[in-house]
Amino acid sequence: MSQQDLAVVILAAGKGTRMKSNLHKVLHPLGGRPMLHHLLDTLEQLHPSRKVIVVGAGKEQVQQSVGDQAETITQEPQLGTGHAVQVTGDQLRGFEGDVLILYGDVPLLSAETLENLIRVRRGANDPAVVVLGFEPKDTKAYGRLVVNDQGILEAIVEHKDATSAQREIGLCNSGIMAVNGAVMFDLLDQLDDNNAAGEFYLTDIVGIAKSKGYECAVSVADEAEVIGINSRSELAEAEAAFQQACRHSFMAAGVTLLAPETVHFSYDTVIGRDVVIEPNVFFGPGVVIEDDVTVKGFSHFEGAIVRTGATVGPYARLRPKADVGRNAKIGNFVEVKKSVIGEGAKVSHLSYIGDAVIGAHANIGAGTITCNYDGYNKALTEIGKGAFIGSNTALVAPVKIGDGAIVGAGSVVTREVESDALAVTRANQKEIGGWAAKFRSKQTKK
Known part of the structure; x- marks a missing residue:
């Protein structure tokens, strides 16, 4: 399978309210270039045959910025990350290559990391879903990736749902995935919104894939590459990482x-x-x-x-x-x-x-x-x-x-x-002898 058998979905439908800006979140500059364009530049090295950006609020800004570099579609209403990928059905249903699912506010991914993610997806075990994990210094409230002794991904457990033992796991979920396009919509069609938020979670496709007998796997990236940007403070952190590199x-x-x-x-x-x-x-x-x-x-x-x-x-x-x-x-x-x-x-x-x-x-x-x-x-x-x-x-x-x-x-x-x-165009110099002394004397007598 060649790199041309690759499609990319970039999720950029979030409202970015924490940025407190009239500019769409993914268009805020990083190193002098909109963060979304950093990601698009990296993808050029992979030569995907299709690029779809899922937009919502501020979609006109994204469409104008991207031009013909990618197709943009609208997620309306916005019912979660799983729903955001579902709305690409007209573009990708029937596509049998690999699908990278990325985020427009995670701009520092390297081509090498994405190539490795694809390589794992195309590995001998033919996993249906490969999740990009990372090992942060502080695991915070990240979801954990539960992996067995053979390195097979068993589950993604959200921090709030994790046991004390699972919270000791250092391998965390970035949200980025490579999915076998031939089965992706079979998995997405099984999603439900039976949760407190009433949304369709993309992470649930791991459990659905396991229930259908498919394997799932993990590829690991450096923490600095999966920095997500949701606020001005996080933008500053990403800028610092970019500058240091x-x-x-x-x-x-x-x-x-x-x-x-x-x-x-x-x-x-x-x-x-x-x-x-x-x-x-x-x-x-x-x-x-x-x-x-x-x-x-x-x-x-x-x-x-x-x-x-x-x-x-x-x-x-x-x-x-x-x-x-x-x-x-x-x-x-x-x-x-x-x-x-x-x-x-x-x-x-x-x-x-x-x-x-x-x-x-x-x-x-x-x-x-x-x-x-x-x-x-x-x-x-x-x-x-x-x-x-x-x-x-x-x-x-x-x-x-x-x-x-x-x-x-x-x-x-x-x-x-x-x-x-x-x-030479300067005026001729004129000198009046004693004038300065007389001027000073006059001024001091006032």
């Missing part, structure tokens, strides 16, 4: 983090080898840092690329479409947006560079700004190779500074400067 991965790949716990990554951050990252650095989505880069403390990146050998920071901000060239320098309190900084160029202090192209080895003095916005449109500033822009200069776009040109400090440049020319 990123940090270990980058350091293992040759990145130096001087204070790992203070560096924040996004889901798609790319960092090369021999990069040094100082404390308190934030990487938003879409950032690429090439080899041998130094990132100094308190810098912030979004949608930017920093090329080999460059230095950025401290206290620098690189906004979307900032492209910092090889061996270039972006210094303290410099903001760069939608600009190309040429190889070896320097923007060392207190500058704003937006909608600009800066040539190789140009030098941009402290306090320089590109005046790129007129209130309606953005315009381009071009600075040539080897040009020198004096401190406290305003370059009013659209404007071009030629190769090797020098712009004197304090200038407001509104017209093109030719290559190798000097442009």
Whole structure:
């Protein structure tokens, strides 16, 4: 049986009331990406032939976010997890491959864990249901997985129903399952709502399968992968786990983090080898840092690329479409947006560079700004190779500074400067002798 004989059901019909948000729970970001999309990205590695998301409240948000990545169907009314899978009948009844049943608020599952879950389902004993278990440090109120000496799953026992001996079991239920699609609806059709909540529980299919003579089994995952997110606090816990995994991965790949716990990554951050990252650095989505880069403390990146050998920071901000060239320098309190900084160029202090192209080895003095916005449109500033822009200069776009040109400090440049020319626009200095002393004397006599 190939991976294409795989369907996935993602349960995302919960109202998420504990999040206290207008945004659907599964769309809250984790590492800069909605948690549901983390799960969808992981599933791409498994190549399922069908993906069905069961939605309820806020379904329009989920449908808009997912687009054509998966089919969405509505569970209405919402009568429990078993009922949520039952409503996929039109899509999956008759499907004879394997069905993964996942949760949109459990986003940190790895492809390896899901592949192992499928492998157990396809094992020699042909279990009808395989439950993903985990062994938490604190078993809390989790349901327990009762397994016999042969490793066969005998039952799922809810904490409130467990005996004192069963509560000593360390293997807990994540709720995630792999089910033989050929028998799944035979099991689901036997569910009843004879319980205090009046709901159809998905976990009951284990007992139903056992009563029909099918085997059930367990696959085990790391606790960090099955974190469920139902509140802002749990979202923060999942973010912490995600960040910790990123940090270990980058350091293992040759990145130096001087204070790992203070560096924040996004889901798609790319960092090369021999990069040094100082404390308190934030990487938003879409950032690429090439080899041998130094990132100094308190810098912030979004949608930017920093090329080999460059230095950025401290206290620098690189906004979307900032492209910092090889061996270039972006210094303290410099903001760069939608600009190309040429190889070896320097923007060392207190500058704003937006909608600009800066040539190789140009030098941009402290306090320089590109005046790129007129209130309606953005315009381009071009600075040539080897040009020198004096401190406290305003370059009013659209404007071009030629190769090797020098712009004197304090200038407001509104017209093109030719290559190798000097442009100075400051007013002539005027001096009135003794004026300051007379002014002070007058003020003290009031």
